[in-house]
Amino acid sequence: MANLVKIYEYLEEHKLEHVAKVQEFLRQPSISTENKGIRECAQLLKEYYRKIGCQEVELVETGGHPCIWAYYHAEAPKTLINYCMYDVQPVAGETWTHPPFEAKLVEKPPFKLVVMARGAYNSKGGYRMWLNALEAILAVEGKLPVNLMFTAEGEEELGSPHLAQFIHQYKERLRRADAVLNTGPSQQIDGSIRMAMGAKGIAEFELECSGHLWGRGPQEFDVHSSMKAITDSPIWRFIHALASLTSLDGNTIRIEGFYDRVRPPTEEDLELIGQLEKTFDPEVWRRTFKIDRWVDDLQGRELLMKFIYSPTLNIQGIYGGHIGAGSKTVLPHKVACTLDIRLVPDMTVDEVMVKLRAHLDKLGYTDILIRPLAGYPPAKVSHKTDIAQAVIQMYRKNGIEPQIWPISGGSWPMYLYCKDPLQLPYCSGGLGHGGNAHSPDEYLVIEGDGKVAGIVEAEKSYVDILYNYAHSEP
Structure with missing residues (x-):
């Protein structure tokens, strides 16, 4: 059995080093719409995969920006696919408190310390924390508890026009995986968790x-x-x-x-909506997005149904x-x-x-x-799969009952993993919080406030998810 206590201690002891690695990744621009720093960022990500011991690391040319394939073979019985977007939104015309690629550590109330940069929240900051967690496991245990297939693209903000080409190239390998896991800071500003089982x-x-x-x-x-x-x-x-x-x-x-x-909601969807009615607080969104009123002044169940199914x-x-x-x-x-x-x-x-x-x-x-x-197209999976339960188990260990949403309001190319050609179960999760995606002063929390996890607690949550899944019954 893995010594989780020693892995946690390693994360605590290497906090400053891990913060610096987050800053390093964020300081490399990767604006896909302007082709600014994209190839340099892809090369940096390749080096990250090599440093965690991936036996295969390949820069894969497409009709647009390159993708990256990497494989870590742990000789484990289970295999996970991990998706990464390494591109970010443009910053032209925006007014930032600090330069968007400086990745400065600043106070942003209610948080004593955040890293402020384009991509801090969406999604490079959280992805570097995930790699930090993998490095900690390797440092303590010598190998990971699962095999990992890494699939990274640099065109998510362009609508992922060439990801299908990349997935098709590796589909025979990818079909050997058991599930798909994305990790990232998933807490809202009040510490609650919104866990989406699908994407528009x-x-x-x-x-x-x-x-x-x-x-x-x-x-x-x-x-x-x-x-x-x-x-x-x-x-x-x-x-x-x-x-x-x-x-x-x-x-x-x-x-x-x-x-x-x-398509109308399924019975499972309606069960989840019934639970969401009890826990969903639209005031969090009002504060986060600075929106005073919703369409038609909707509230409660009507607001949820409109957001999810429209x-x-x-x-x-x-x-x-x-x-x-x-x-x-x-x-x-x-x-x-x-x-x-x-x-x-x-x-x-x-x-x-x-x-x-x-x-x-x-x-x-x-x-x-x-x-x-x-x-x-959209895609949707069940929350009853082993990978989803591994994530839910992590939240409950931390005293959080997640809000499980049938589908999110946003989009990512989940369909390539959960529909043809792979048809795999999927889940995303992790502690931590970030904000202002696609906006000025985008940030990722480094020091938590008691409700929201800081970088160390976030990285511990990624460790827990991996071991929860590795030890789940097939």
């Missing part, structure tokens, strides 16, 4: 309206705004087209047949003409926007894109261009 799918795309494609308005360049008296405007046409996609409040999607394939249509940004400070009197010749659709079971990317095209064509907007960017 996503379709990301651009819409573009131009005088050239429309055959009206400026054809090649922006013109003086005085010409509006006798010239059609692609931007006004675009605004009306966008407005047709939803109700006036923007909360009901008006594309014909859009909701037709939305597909969404969101405008990420609109760009065209003069978007800088001050005035520039032009009539733009082109306008575009980026949108995303969150998909719930059993919706598909192809289906919603066909319906979007039909909607625009029916209203006469045949000239508006749809430019697909990335997308993948």
